[in-house]
Amino acid sequence: xxxxxxxxxxxxxxxxxxxxxxxxxxxxxxxxxxxxxxxxxxxxxxxxxxxxxxxxxxxxxxxxxxxxxxxxxxxxxxxxxxxxxxxxxxxxxxxxxxxxxxxxxxxxxxxxxxxxxxxxxxxxxxxxxxxxxxxxxxxxxxxxxxxxxxxxxxxxxxxxxxxxxxxxxxxxxxxxxxxxxxxxxxxxxxxxxxxxxxxxxxxxxxxxxxxxxxxxxxxxxxxxxxxxxxxxxxxxxxxxxxxxxxxxxxxxxxxxxxxxxxxxxxxxxxxxxxxxxxxxxxxxxxxxxxxxxxxxxxxxxxxxxxxxxxxxxxxxxxxxxxxxxxxxxxxxxxxxxxxxxxxxxxxxxxxxxxxxxxxxxxxxxxxxxxxxxxxxxxxxxxxxxxxxxxxxxxxxxxxxxxxxxxxxxxxxxxxxxxxxxxxxxxxxxxxxxxxxxxxxxxxxxxxxxxxxxxxxxxxxxxxxxxxxxxxxxxxxxxxxxxxxxxxxxxxxxxxxxxxxxxxxxxxxxxxxxxxxxxxxxxxxxxxxxxxxx
Numbered sequence: 088x089x090x091x092x093x094x095x096x097x098x099x100x101x102x103x104x105x106x107x108x109x110x111x112x113x114x115x116x117x118x119x120x121x122x123x124x125x126x127x128x129x130x131x132x133x134x135x136x137x138x139x140x141x142x143x144x145x146x147x148x149x150x151x152x153x154x155x156x157x158x159x160x161x162x163x164x165x166x167x168x169x170x171x172x173x174x175x176x177x178x179x180x181x182x183x184x185x186x187x188x189x190x191x192x193x194x195x196x197x198x199x200x201x202x203x204x205x206x207x208x209x210x211x212x213x214x215x216x217x218x219x220x221x222x223x224x225x226x227x228x229x230x231x232x233x234x235x236x237x238x239x240x241x242x243x244x245x246x247x248x249x250x251x252x253x254x255x256x257x258x259x260x261x262x263x264x265x266x267x268x269x270x271x272x273x274x275x276x277x278x279x280x281x282x283x284x285x286x287x288x289x290x291x292x293x294x295x296x297x298x299x300x301x302x303x304x305x306x307x308x309x310x311x312x313x314x315x316x317x318x319x320x321x322x323x324x325x326x327x328x329x330x331x332x333x334x335x336x337x338x339x340x341x342x343x344x345x346x347x348x349x350x351x352x353x354x355x356x357x358x359x360x361x362x363x364x365x366x367x368x369x370x371x372x373x374x375x376x377x378x379x380x381x382x383x384x385x386x387x388x389x390x391x392x393x394x395x396x397x398x399x400x401x402x403x404x405x406x407x408x409x410x411x412x413x414x415x416x417x418x419x420x421x422x423x424x425x426x427x428x429x430x431x432x433x434x435x436x437x438x439x440x441x442x443x444x445x446x447x448x449x450x451x452x453x454x455x456x457x458x459x460x461x462x463x464x465x466x467x468x469x470x471x472x473x474x475x476x477x478x479x480x481x482x483x484x485x486x487x488x489x490x491x492x493x494x495x496x497x498x499x500x501x502x503x504x505x506x507x508x509x510x511x512x513x514x515x516x517x518x519x520x521x522x523x524x525x526x527x528x529x530x531x532x533x534x535x536x537x538x539x540x541x542x543x544x545x546x547x548x549x550x551x552x553x554x555x556x557x558x559x560x561x562x563x564x565x566x567x568x569x570x571x572x573x574x575x576x577x578x579x580x581x582x583x584x585x586x587x588x589x590x591x592x593x594x595x596x597x598x599x600x601x602x603x604x605x606x607x608x609x610x611x612x613x614x615x616x617x618x619x620x
Contacts, residue, residue, distance in 0.1 A: 114279060117300050117326075121282035123192045131185060138181070196282070199296040202264035205578060206255070210267070210274030210287040210309065212418060213316040213377060217255050221575055224339050227425055228253045230319045234372055234381070237319075249306045254323035258332035259302055265295045266578060268537045271418065275311035278322055284310055292538055292546060299326040315386070316377045346427070353429040353452045360436065360449050367437025370430050375438075378418060383442040390418065394442045403448060406435055407458045423459070428452040515588060515612040520596065523609055527597025530590045535598075538578060543602040550578065554602045563610055566595050567618045588615040 115125045153159040209216040218225040231252045235241040244250070257263050267276055267287040277284040281297040299305075309320035327335060358366075372381060378390040385392040393399050398406050410431055413421035422431060429452040439446045518526075532541065538550040545552040553559050558566055570591055573581035582591060589612040599606040 116280045116282050117303065117305065118281050118297050119300070120192075120196055120297065121280060123195065124282040127188050127192050130188060134181065134185060196295075199262075199264040199294045201262060202296060203261040204258065205264045205266065206257075207266045207268070207578070208276055208287065209270055210276065210313070210320075211270035211420060212272065212314050213309075213320040215255075215276070215320070215322065216270075218580075220578060220580065221573075222336060224336065224343070226253050228255065228323070229373065230321055232319075234376075246306065248319060249308065249321045249323070251321055251323045254304070254325045256325045256327060256332065256335050257297075257299060258329045259299045259326050260329060262296060262298045265297075266538075267293045267295065270420070272313050273311050274309050274313050274320070276307070276322060277310035278305055278307035278324055280305040280307075281324075286311060290537060290541065292549060294549065302326050302328055302331075315389075319377065350427040350429060350452075353427070354456050355453070356429075357451055358433075358449075360440065360447075363433045363436035363449060364440055366430070367433035367435070368441070370426065370434040371437055371441075374422070374426070375434065383438070393438055393444075395444065399439055399444050400446065403435070403439075403450060403454070404458060406439065407431075407450070407455060410435060411455070411459060428455040428459075431455050513613075515616060517611055517613075518589075518593075518609070520600070520607070520609040523593045523596035523611075524600055526590070527593035527595070528601070530586065530594040531597055531601075534582070534586070535594065543598070553598055553604075555604065559598050559604055560606065563595070563599075563608060563614070564618065566599065567591070567610070567615055570595055571615070571618065588612040591615045 113125055113128050115122055205220040207218040207220065209218070214227050214229040216225065216227050228251045230248065231250050232244065232246075232248050233241065236243055236247060265276070265283070265285070267285050268291060269287040269289040271289060273289070274287040275284060276287055276295075278297075281299070283295045283297055285293045285295040287293065303326055305324045305326065307322040307324070309317060309322070311317075313320065379385045379393050380390075383393040398409060409419060411421065411423045413419045426434070432450045432452045432455050435450045436448065438444070439448045439450070539545045539553050540550075543553040558569055569579060571581060571583040573579045586594070592610045592612045592615045595610045595615075596608065598604070599608050599610070
């Protein structure tokens with residue numbers, strides 16, 4: 088009988104000791120924090136196994152040696168002060184022993200201070216947007232698993248549903264701070280190797296951090312049910328040495344410059360219907376099919392069908408508007424910053440000629456440029472922009488440098504990726520205080536509220552309050568400067584490349600007159616455009 092007891096004891100002890108090598112167990116990860124989390128996990132596991140061994144051991148022993156068939160007679164007593172003290176004190180001591188290491192680990196996990204690099208992570212259905220503060224680098228990261236694998240036509244790849252077109256690139260041996268938010272519903276950014284899992288909530292900012300110890304590729308995924316394609320929202324992080332990361336930064340800026348030049352050159356190109364639909368089909372499958380389905384039929388009651396749609400069959404201007412600017416209150420996102428003018432032209436041409444729509448319409452990149460320019464400025468400025476585009480087309484035989492410079496100016500108006508405002512200072516409108524506040528409130532809600540909150544109260548310790556702020560109540564020039572150029576070393580971005588002078592003037596006016604600030608000051612677009620000149 089003793090041999091059986093010894094065998095049972097060996098099994099109970101072997102299971103927790105061997106748990107660290109089990110594939111189903113938590114991994115140690117590649118960061119100091121993930122190592123601490125793993126150590127805490129294993130410590131709690133051993134304590135739980137020890138408690139289980141004692142409790143079940145006593146229970147099994149009692150059932151075997153104190154059963155009625157052996158003549159055991161139950162003791163007859165009502166209470167025992169010693170036993171009650173023991174089963175109160177012992178669990179209390181155990182809980183304290185568990186709480187001390189758990190508290191230390193949790194405190195360390197929630198300390199993003201003194202970061203070397205800050206990255207804003209924005210979740211949206213169903214992709215991630217990464218923005219490197221003070222690096223002038225941002226991009227979207229989307230699933231790159233081929234559609235044929237998803238549909239079961241091809242065999243599943245090694246990293247099926249865990250591969251993206253553009254991974255997040257981080258340096259090793261540097262503390263990286265993450266600021267997480269969302270454009271639509273709640274998402275959760277989870278990379279097990281870093282022990283980072285933090286919700287991305289619309290209208291709020293959550294913080295997390297990591298310091299990676301060794302180079303490599305680490306994978307994760309959205310861990311919060313966020314809609315139909317929740318399972319198609321992977322995360323891939325590539326950790327590089329500090330030297331390689333610096334080289335990557337230089338390479339990305341060069342690639343961005345080349346892409347801007349190529350996009351600018353595309354404005355003077357005229358592609359055939361076949362070329363546009365071929366390119367548009369690829370973009371549609373990568374960007375639009377998740378909602379509107381590969382066959383364009385959509386999902387009734389959720390995502391509208393594009394087959395015979397009034398937008399598809401209607402004026403091209405309406406189609407351009409909804410693709411560029413989205414539709415507030417729905418899942419339709421704005422793609423002005425996600426796609427180039429050429430890509431937007433291609434996907435619109437594809438949609439207007441696929442699935443039996445057959446409108447015969449051909450949309451060129453220049454059409455997207457003209458439309459965006461018309462929306463950005465007043466009617467007079469729009470007419471002037473169209474004249475400029477016509478002049479550019481007529482003088483396409485001029486030197487390459489001159490043509491590229493003009494095309495680049497047009498592209499900047501479309502994607503707002505460089506300097507969106509091309510209207511001369513003297514042509515900028517003069518708006519009333521009421522007009523500026525009305526527009527500024529909309530700009531603030533979409534651009535600033537995620538950090539400073541809709542109430543302007545900010546998040547103490549993370550984002551300053553704008554209520555009675557020295558910047559907001561101080562000189563206008565200081566307010567314009569921080570909005571245009573940001574504040575190095577903080578989460579405050581530079582908006583000169585993201586907003587037009589009119590929008591910056593509107594949001595500054597709104598901030599200086601909202602939440603009881605009531606300065607009465609009206610900042611005009613010309614004030615912003617001429618700032619620093």
